[in-house]
Amino acid sequence: MQREHEEAMRDDFARLIDLEVSVTAAIAGNGTSEQQLYAWGDQRDELDRSWSNGPHRDQWKFLDRAYEQWRTDPTSMIERYADLAHNPNTEVDEVRRRSIAQAAAIAARIHPHALTAMEHAVTDRGHGPIERSR
Numbered sequence: 001m002q003r004e005h006e007e008a009m010r011d012d013f014a015r016l017i018d019l020e021v022s023v024t025a026a027i028a029g030n031g032t033s034e035q036q037l038y039a040w041g042d043q044r045d046e047l048d049r050s051w052s053n054g055p056h057r058d059q060w061k062f063l064d065r066a067y068e069q070w071r072t073d074p075t076s077m078i079e080r081y082a083d084l085a086h087n088p089n090t091e092v093d094e095v096r097r098r099s100i101a102q103a104a105a106i107a108a109r110i111h112p113h114a115l116t117a118m119e120h121a122v123t124d125r126g127h128g129p130i131e132r133s134r
Contacts, residue, residue, distance in 0.1 A: 001056055001095050009056060010102055012047050013063050017106050019044040063099040070107035077104065 001009075019040050026032035026040070051060035070077045081100060084092055092100075 001059055005056055006059075006095055006098070009051060009060060009063065010098075012051060013060070013067075013102070014106060016044055016047045017067070017110060019047070021110060059095060059099065062096055063103060066096075066100050066103035067106060070103045071111060074107070 022032075023037060023040050023044065026037045051057065054060070066077070077100070081104065084097060084100070
């Protein structure tokens with residue numbers, strides 16, 4: 001994957017998650033119009049469809065799975081992240097390592113209740129703090 005494609009994928013994934021958060025908030029009743037709700041849903045679906053059907057679909061799916069795992073089971077992801085840092089694994093290339101880190105940063109931003117546990121576990125293992133941005 002060329003660097004510019006990776007950067008585009010990362011930007012689009014962050015945008016996809018932001019759209020999901022907007023849709024979830026709108027469904028919860030924040031006063032968003034039905035038209036805006038559908039527009040966000042359509043944008044989200046188009047982003048996902050374009051990457052899921054494109055030449056970098058495997059990298060996109062890996063990033064999406066990593067995010068879901070950070071969101072639903074941060075403890076096992078902390079262990080995986082720590083293991084990757086100390087035991088280089090040829091099956092996990094640098095793009096995928098960055099995907100795991102990006103997924104952690106987004107999950108921590110969207111789900112702040114998990115941020116403290118993630119930061120402590122990763123910092124305690126000598127990996128430094130988790131980036132809070134995209």
